[in-house]
Amino acid sequence: MQAFANNLNQTTITDHLVDRCKQGDVRAFRELYNAYSAAMYNICLRMTGNVADAEDTLQEAFMQIFKNIERLESASSVTAWIKRIVVNHCLSRLRKKKVYFEEVDNIDVEEDRGAVDEDSFAWTVAAIKDAIHVLPQGYRTVLNLYIFEEYSHKEIAVMLDISESTVKTQYMRAKDKVRQIVKQKNVIR
Incomplete structure (x- = not known):
């Protein structure tokens, strides 16, 4: 109350x-x-x-x-x-700034908001933030809109004037790139 x-x-x-x-x-x-x-x-x-x-x-x-x-x-x-x-x-x-969004059609990408596979390395907030910061701008934009601003793939597609499949692909590639960057940094350290 x-x-x-x-x-x-x-x-x-x-x-x-x-x-x-x-x-x-x-x-x-x-x-x-x-x-x-x-x-x-x-x-x-x-x-x-x-x-x-x-x-x-x-x-x-x-x-x-x-x-x-x-x-x-x-x-x-x-x-x-x-x-x-x-x-x-x-x-x-x-x-x-002419941010580039790679146009991809007819690719079936499942929407995944589930648990992240942490593998055997430690995910830290700082490492993830650093990884997101170095992403290409197109990936970073889609990732931010989807994860942090909680827009749907469809809403993002409308906002960016690109296809929904392109948004899904950009999002999946951004997630993969963040994983790679974090893994690489943890291996190097």
Whole structure:
């Protein structure tokens, strides 16, 4: 019951904050930015792969958020709305850099969200993050959207304007590449 009360209180605060933003309250914009910027920056950093692009993308996304706040229909969906804008700005930045997605048709790849085969080496968060960071941008984008942002293969295909089979293939290849990189680093150490 306490969790429901806290959630209700948070919704009320968010409703009030969004209303203030819609009225042009600069302090409310700062509060909204402070409430969401850290999480959205992490999305930008994962998707763009470097600090400068992440910072620029976050800045651009929040400018659009502030400019279009009146279009937000319900404060209860503010997080999803902000995240969608941030992800779209990341994808726009990647398109400008001409990120390559290898087009593959008619390949049957099973969707796997199951347990990871850890083999006999130690998986560490740092090793996996490092491995993801060195992936080619196309692989990294699909992997981030699928694993961290929890979009489906179909949603990612629409976002990137590529086939669903290409998304699945990019995802599977990205996973394999991460495994190879982590294994290689653990053998070398």
